[in-house]
Amino acid sequence: MNHEPNFDDLVGAETGGAERERLRGAHELLVQAGPPPELTPRLQEAPSFGVARLQPRRRVVKRRALVLLAAALSVVAVFAAGYAVSNQRHGNGTAAIAPVAQLALKGTSFAPKARATLDVWKQQSGNWPMTLSVVGLPRLPQHTYYEVYLVRNGRPWGSCGSFRISGSSGGALTLRLNAPYALQPGDSWVVTRAAPGGEPGKTVLRPVSV
Amino acid sequence: MRKNSGDMEIAIEVPQPRLRAVPASPAPAPTPPLEASDAELLARVGERDREAFEILYGRYVRPVFSLALRRLGDRGHAEDAVQEAFAAIWRSASTYRPERGAAGGWLYTVARNAIVDRLRRNGPSADAELPELVSAEPGPERQAEDSFVSWRVHRALEELQPREREVIELAYWSGMSQSEVAEYLGVPLGTVKTRTRSGLAKLATVLEGESL
Numbered sequence: 228m229n230h231e232p233n234f235d236d237l238v239g240a241e242t243g244g245a246e247r248e249r250l251r252g253a254h255e256l257l258v259q260a261g262p263p264p265e266l267t268p269r270l271q272e273a274p275s276f277g278v279a280r281l282q283p284r285r286r287v288v289k290r291r292a293l294v295l296l297a298a299a300l301s302v303v304a305v306f307a308a309g310y311a312v313s314n315q316r317h318g319n320g321t322a323a324i325a326p327v328a329q330l331a332l333k334g335t336s337f338a339p340k341a342r343a344t345l346d347v348w349k350q351q352s353g354n355w356p357m358t359l360s361v362v363g364l365p366r367l368p369q370h371t372y373y374e375v376y377l378v379r380n381g382r383p384w385g386s387c388g389s390f391r392i393s394g395s396s397g398g399a400l401t402l403r404l405n406a407p408y409a410l411q412p413g414d415s416w417v418v419t420r421a422a423p424g425g426e427p428g429k430t431v432l433r434p435v436s437v
Numbered sequence: 438m439r440k441n442s443g444d445m446e447i448a449i450e451v452p453q454p455r456l457r458a459v460p461a462s463p464a465p466a467p468t469p470p471l472e473a474s475d476a477e478l479l480a481r482v483g484e485r486d487r488e489a490f491e492i493l494y495g496r497y498v499r500p501v502f503s504l505a506l507r508r509l510g511d512r513g514h515a516e517d518a519v520q521e522a523f524a525a526i527w528r529s530a531s532t533y534r535p536e537r538g539a540a541g542g543w544l545y546t547v548a549r550n551a552i553v554d555r556l557r558r559n560g561p562s563a564d565a566e567l568p569e570l571v572s573a574e575p576g577p578e579r580q581a582e583d584s585f586v587s588w589r590v591h592r593a594l595e596e597l598q599p600r601e602r603e604v605i606e607l608a609y610w611s612g613m614s615q616s617e618v619a620e621y622l623g624v625p626l627g628t629v630k631t632r633t634r635s636g637l638a639k640l641a642t643v644l645e646g647e648s649l
Contacts, residue, residue, distance in 0.1 A: 232608050237633050253641040260590035262610035263499040264506055269516055273494035274523060368611040
């Protein structure tokens with residue numbers, strides 16, 4: 228941001244003397260430092276370089292591995308079921324409209340009460356239309372927005388579209404998105420905060436129940 | 438996926454390096470307190486204490502990422518440099534000696550070296566082949582000073598209460614006025630002003646007390 232905050236506006240007139248100068252020093256360093264970068268999803272957790280000595284930690288690692296395996300299997304299962312249902316209906320000539328996969332997402336610490344459902348629809352010429360229904364996301368500061376990312380192998384793979392929440396929507400929104408990628412078993416999605424020209428930002432919605 | 442079983446989360450994280458076996462400790466050390474000093478945490482990281490490493494990571498990942506972005510200018514390379522910096526911290530924490538200097542300074546040196554190594558490995562950038570032109574960019578000394586100020590301030594921000602830090606970040610870098618910050622957060626304007634003052638005061642205290 229080019230906007231530089233005014234120290235007197237921020238601190239007001241109540242604080243004076245040496246304390247005011249102390250605050251001014253911190254203010255000037257903040258202005259000089261500029262904003263800290265938004266952490267990418269990859270950097271939001273400490274990397275592992277070996278097994279910790281503590282037994283409880285080993286159980287945590289094992290449990291996380293099981294969670295990841297269960298999540299991956301569930302996505303496979305849902306996709307397989309979706310394909311089967313979709314193909315069966317198509318084969319019977321009913322052409323019923325049903326998503327081939329559904330994913331429930333919940334808010335991270337950024338928006339703990341937020342919830343969303345992502346429906347993935349039948350492929351159309353290499354595109355996977357999707358519908359995202361979200362509630363509880365806050366309005367973001369100007370020049371920032373939400374972005375939906377396809378996640379593969381635990382990392383953001385590609386953007387599937389972006390959106391904003393207006394003040395009048397009450398944080399609720401349903402919109403159409405698209406995944407123009409060859410989807411694979413194990414693929415998942417997250418919603419992140421983003422800014423123009425940036426990389427995937429902080430995750431605000433992530434998959435939940437399996 | 439939509440089922441009724443208990444919530445499970447899919448972590449977004451890097452592929453894990455190959456795990457290696459470490460003999461179990463006969464008497465596991467207690468979890469380090471969140472308020473442990475950097476030096477205490479480094480000592481425990483030197484003994485392969487994962488929890489201490491995670492606390493240290495939380496305190497320093499943004500300063501290291503900021504430093505890497507300034508030097509490398511590319512988020513992908515900066516991410517790699519952060520991983521390499523923390524790998525170096527994990528490997529060499531046992532070599533840290535408190536009597537030789539503050540932990541923050543040691544961490545800054547290790548991070549900077551990892552970033553410089555990454556810069557060297559990337560080879561000469563396209564800019565290096567451009568003809569010499571008069572540049573409006575600050576010189577190397579000024580850049581180094583700015584990087585160090587950012588390191589100190591971004592590290593100090595980690596010491597603030599989340600609600601103090603939130604108003605500071607919004608007030609300084611979102612472009613919003615304090616009234617807009619109050620509306621955005623849904624709190625009275627007076628609360629925003631109070632949190633801003635207390636946040637600045639705490640930052641000043643942390644920056645005065647640091648011994649990098």
